[in-house]
Amino acid sequence: MESKCILEKSSVVTSVGGVVDFNYRLGRYKSRVTAVEKNSYTPGPIFYKYVTDGGSTAAVKNERTSFAGSGHSPGVGVLQDVEKTGLRDQKDIGSTGILKRASPTLCLGTVRQLPGSSISLDIRNPGKQAELANSFRAAQGQNVPQAQRQPLPSSHIPVPRNRNPSGHADKEVMAATVLTSLSTSPLVLCPSSVPTEPASKTLKEVLSASYSSSTSGNWSWDASDQSVPSTPSPPLSKDANLGFLHSSQGDGANEDVSESTHFMFDDPIPRKRKNSMKVMFKCLWKNCEKVLSTSSGIQRHIRTVHLGRNSDSDYSDGEEDFYYSEIEVNMDSLTEGLSSLTPTSPTTAGPPPIFPPPLSDVSHSEYIAVNGSQSHLPSLLSQSAPSTLCHIRTDHAYQATAPVSIPVGPELAGIGSGNGIGPGTGTGTGNGISVSWQPPPVIFKGAPGPVTHVRTVSIGEKRQPATSTHAAVNKNHALITPQTKSAPGTRKPRGEAKKCRKVYGMEKRDMWCTACRWKKACQRFTD
DNA sequence: GATGCCGGGGT
DNA sequence: ACCCCGGCATC
Incomplete structure (x- = not known):
């Protein structure tokens, strides 16, 4: 860390570093502010000013001027302008420490000079902190080297410029935002004392920031040096904030480090999001x-x-x-879920993502109940996913352990789709209920009671009078299956019921259930 | 021989 | 996953 600090410093001192940093901060700060508040009085550019001005006073100005004098034309002009603006703004804004704190560069220096306190204040109570920082600076007699002073205004936390005097509220909001941002970025920058940084950035911002910063070239190795453990993504927890503060205090360089970390993981973050x-x-x-x-x-x-x-x-x-x-x-x-839903509900034109009102059927109501709790999107999804299973393809049901039949309202039975054999079987019920929306058979596998074939009996096909019985048997069979199979070599006794072949004959093979066509256990006329 | 369907292969 | 078929068990 020491070395880092030194490095950073030098980089700043050397005009190049300073410029780079400057730019970098710019993007960064902007993004932060954006993340924190949208209604800031001043749009992006203003931040820039402040950033540059970062916690500086007249003295700083001087320093910077000289700094600028070192020969960075592009940056110089900007800086100077900024200085002025910054000064003016300082006056105007007064206690908006935030702005002042928006130190563009290193906070390492800050840390050293102002052991922790400044930073911690910064985070917890930016407004006050800023004030303190100012006063502190005044007390210090502006003797703090620029490199160190700039950092003073912690750039750790993006503080809205038009921060309200009651810094307390802001601080909490900010903390929330920070945490939020944290959780937003899956990558959980462990070491980052300032995880907010990356997290709050939009990809675009990140890119711009990284571009400008990448020129300085000393970001990457910092990242690898991350040894500061931190709790990964403790979103919405004050503790996180504390830890955050803590780490910030521990090493002022963390800020930059975290940034570098961010760059290092610049990819993963967006990738994860894409994820x-x-x-x-x-x-x-x-x-x-x-x-x-x-x-x-x-x-x-x-x-x-x-x-x-x-x-x-x-x-x-x-x-x-x-x-x-x-x-x-x-x-x-x-x-x-959505995509799978759509295609699997042939009987329902544009099935809504919510389950249709039940027919007063138990199974339905159950499902509805579940859906009722779908306040969370995830739940919705997870619920919708299984619903695809509800689409019962009777023909292939034999392949599953679940029985073909499921508890359905009588009116529903035999009306729904599912029978791939008969054409036009996909008409919905009068209620517009589609079988596709029924719960997965598996769920009701063991549920006794009135059971009927969901599958529609194709034209000409005589429904087995004991359909329900069949179903029940089928269920039992499903349950017993393991036993049957446990005895290898023992073949399941041939069903007594007539199968499709017999019923329809070879000439009407099209009318067979798929299972029969495939020479599988007849699924239509189960035993 | 006809039938039922398991196991396995092809796409 | 869907589809087909060889082949075996059963009737």
């Missing part, structure tokens, strides 16, 4: 099922809709945090 896990934020307010993709969004929602706060103001006492929760949505499942 279909998306974090959503669900409003927990009673009767409010609102789900938003961003924490800020949900916070705003809660703030404005439920807490009756002014939507324009970003004031937040952190109360919103209690009214929303994070949920993870597996997009893959969603997609799969």
Whole structure:
């Protein structure tokens, strides 16, 4: 870490490093701010100014000027401008320590100079911290080297510029945001004392940031040096915040390190996201099922809709945090579930993602009940997935251990689809209920009671009077199957019932059940 | 011989 | 997974 610090410093001192850093911060800070609050008074560019100005005073300005004088034309102008703006803004904004703290560069220096305190303050109470930092700086007599001073304003946490004087609320919101961001990024930057960084960045931002930073070239090795253990993704936990603080204090370089870490894992993060896990934020307010993709969004929602706060103001006492929760949505499942659902419900035109109202059938109601709890998307998905199993292909049911029959409403029986044999069997019931929506037979395998074939008996096919009996037998058979099979060599006794072959004859082979056609155990006329 | 269907192979 | 068929057991 020491070496790192040194390195960083030098890089900053050398104009090159400084410039690079500067740029990098820019993107970074912007992103952070964006993540934290949308309604900041000042759009991105302003942040830039502040960033550059990062916790500096007139002295800093001087330093920078000289710094600029070292001959970086592009950066110089900017810097100077920024300086001015920064100064002015400082006056205007006063206690918006955030801005000042937006130190572009190293916080390592900061750490050393201001052992921990500044950083921790920074995180917990940015506003105050900023003030403290300022005062501190004043006390220090601006003697702090630039490299060290810049960091002072912790850039760890993105603090909204128009932060409310009551830094407390902000701090909580921020913490929430941070944590949220944390959980958003699956990669859980372990060592990162500032996991917020990567997490809160959008891919785009990350890219831009990484580009600018990559030029400095000393990011990567930092990452490998990560030895600071940290709890992986402890979302929504104050502890996380603490740990966060802790690590920040422990090593100011962590910030940069974490950043580098981020770059190192720049790939994995987006990749993981692609991996279909998306974090959503669900409003927990009673009767409010609102789900938003961003924490800020949900916070705003809660703030404005439920807490009756002014939507324009970003004031937040952190109360919103209690009214929303994070949920993870597996997009893959969603997609799969939906895609698989659609095709498997031939009898229902555009089946809704929700199960249709039951026919008063027990099985149905059960399912509905389950679905009723589908407040979470994941649940929905997980529920919908099995539903595909509900699509019963009687013809192939024999291949499964589950019996062909399932408890269905009488009116449903024989009407639904499932029989691949008879054409046009896929008409739904009068209620528009599709067999496809019935629960998987497996679930009801052992359920006795009125059972009927779901499969529609094709035209001309005589229904076995004892259908239900068949089904029951079939079930038993399914249960007994292991035994039967346990005796190798023993063949299942031939069923007594006439099979498709006999019933229809060879000439009507088309009417056979598939099993029969495949020379499998007749599935239509079970014993 | 006809039938039922297991086991296995092809796509 | 779907489809087909050889071959065996049973009737």
